[in-house]
Amino acid sequence: MDMEDIAAALVAPSKGILAADESTGTIKKRLDSIKTASTKESRRDYRELLFSAKDVGDYISGVILYDETLRQAAKDGRQLTTLLEDQHIIPGIKVDMGAKPLAFSDGELVTEGLDGLRERLAEYHDLGARFAKWRAVISIGDGAPSQYCIDANAHALARYAALCQEANIVPIVEPEVLMDGDHSIDECYAATETTLKAVFDELYKQRVVLEQMLLKPNMVVSGKDCPEQAGVDEVASKTLYCFSQTVPTAVPGIVFLSGGQPERQATEHLNAMNQLGRQPWEISYSFGRALQASALAVWQGKPANVEAAQAAFLTRARLTSAARDGEYNADMEANA
């Protein structure tokens, strides 16, 4: 498959992406929450549970993996990527090295990982990865985001994306404006719009082929601690309006991150956007927490709970898939 075909397959009708690429530090936090030690084996068991859930390929087109998982074998000795491919799921890989303090800024972050990236991408392609992810983090509050931080992150995102396409790997470009803070939805709108303008400006300058990438943005939402929370319809209309101002129609798909929204809320927002009619881009998902939270809570690190955790994961995947098609409603939660 060429890169256009892979991008199209990732945003095929009824399907979206599972982000299971938590770094070793982040997965430890998730496993701590269910009082399970984070070891190579427990991380493998958890990812194996997700990837081997029966028929999950009906809802999940691709999975973003962490370096360790891409190289890891299941309990029966098969590679975890083979489990995915058997379910017609495309393996992807997180290639950034995390967000670090940006020099001469007031606490803002820039994502690292460009050094040696060309060589790493070649190896990842050999290991079966056909798409990649790089996450930039933009925060709101106290004068942030600065144009300096936005530009530094946009530049790195474009350098990453160009290197991916050179290696025949579809880049997912992820500039995440964080929900943390008490800012209004309009402040989130402004930060998201400025960020996306800078990102597409850099992608253009660095010759990235828009047809061969996907955008993974935040939704335009109220800050987590904002006393006046915007409703579902306002989130959907402001988010789509923001993209209409910033995202070229040559981009095949927009796959949202969930960003700490509860599972059900992320599903409602995605559904509302898909109910607003056809857009120039496919509107789909690349959720981490909003696909995994229930499964993790049910699993509790116990082999006896694997089937129930898989059922919880499949339920969430089915409901998110319905929302991707604009066919979700709240009654489906009760009947799930």
Ligand code: 13P
């Ligand atoms: P969340 O959906 O939990 O935000 O994770 C998606 C992701 O990949 C963040 O980089």
